[in-house]
Every structure is written in structure tokens, then in C-alpha cells.
Amino acid sequence: MQRPDQGKRRSWAPTGRPRSRGFPAPIARQILRRDPECTLGLRGCTGASEQADHIVPYSLAIQLQWPTEDIQSPDNGQGVCGHCHGVKTQGEAYNARTSLKRRTNRLRTPKQHPGVVDNAKKG
Ligand SMILES: [Zn+2]
Numbered sequence: 001m002q003r004p005d006q007g008k009r010r011s012w013a014p015t016g017r018p019r020s021r022g023f024p025a026p027i028a029r030q031i032l033r034r035d036p037e038c039t040l041g042l043r044g045c046t047g048a049s050e051q052a053d054h055i056v057p058y059s060l061a062i063q064l065q066w067p068t069e070d071i072q073s074p075d076n077g078q079g080v081c082g083h084c085h086g087v088k089t090q091g092e093a094y095n096a097r098t099s100l101k102r103r104t105n106r107l108r109t110p111k112q113h114p115g116v117v118d119n120a121k122k123g
Pocket residue numbers: 038039040041042044045046047048080081082083084085
């Protein structure tokens with residue numbers, strides 16, 4: 001067994017934004033490829049996904065005793081623009097209580113969210 005990258009230091013966060021508990025880079029790329037448009041579409045949204053966001057926040061998923069692989073799965077990720085991500089993160093504690101049920105619901109039934117249609121038509 002060879003480990004080609006052994007000893008080589010990797011530079012994390014190539015885009016310069018140090019994030020705690022982000023998705024692993026390959027997963028984040030996968031999410032952004034799947035969701036090229038921001039899935040939140042909040043006021044001030046820039047439209048294009050720049051970051052992979054946890055649908056169920058990491059800290060909350062831990063409380064719910066999700067296995068890490070579920071937390072870090074692309075199924076628990078959504079592409080968001082930097083703006084919406086910031087807004088969402090600020091309101092996360094609040095959102096977590098109010099819409100967790102809806103969001104986990106969406107996870108269990110992985111079909112097109114009705115709200116997505118609206119978004120897609122806009123462009
Ligand atoms: Zn956005």
C-alpha cells in the first residue's frame with residue numbers, strides 16, 4: 001500500500017475562507033455541481049451557489065445523533081450564495097427550532113421541493 005501524498009501538507013480552504021465544520025472539499029464540489037443556483041434565494045441573494053451549506057446544521061445533527069456520514073452527506077447539503085449563507089447562519093438557532101421538521105421532511109422525501117419551481121422560472 002502506498003500513500004502518494006504522505007508527508008505533503010495540504011492547504012485547506014483554497015478560497016481563503018476558513019470554515020469550521022464545512023463539508024469535505026469533494027462533497028462540497030458535488031453539492032455545488034448539483035445546485036449551481038443558490039437554493040435559499042433570500043432577499044439580496046446573488047443567485048449563484050458559492051458555498052455548500054448544511055441543510056440540518058452540524059451542531060443540530062449531532063444533537064439528533066445523526067451519524068457523521070449522514071451529516072456530511074451531499075443529501076444534507078445545499079448550494080447557497082455567500083450572502084444567503086451569511087443570513088442563514090445568523091438566524092440558524094432560530095431556524096433550527098422553527099423549520100427543522102420541514103427540512104428533515106424534505107430529506108426523507110427527496111423529491112423536488114415545490115418552492116424550487118418558482119426559483120427556476122425566474123431566470
Ligand atoms: Zn442566495
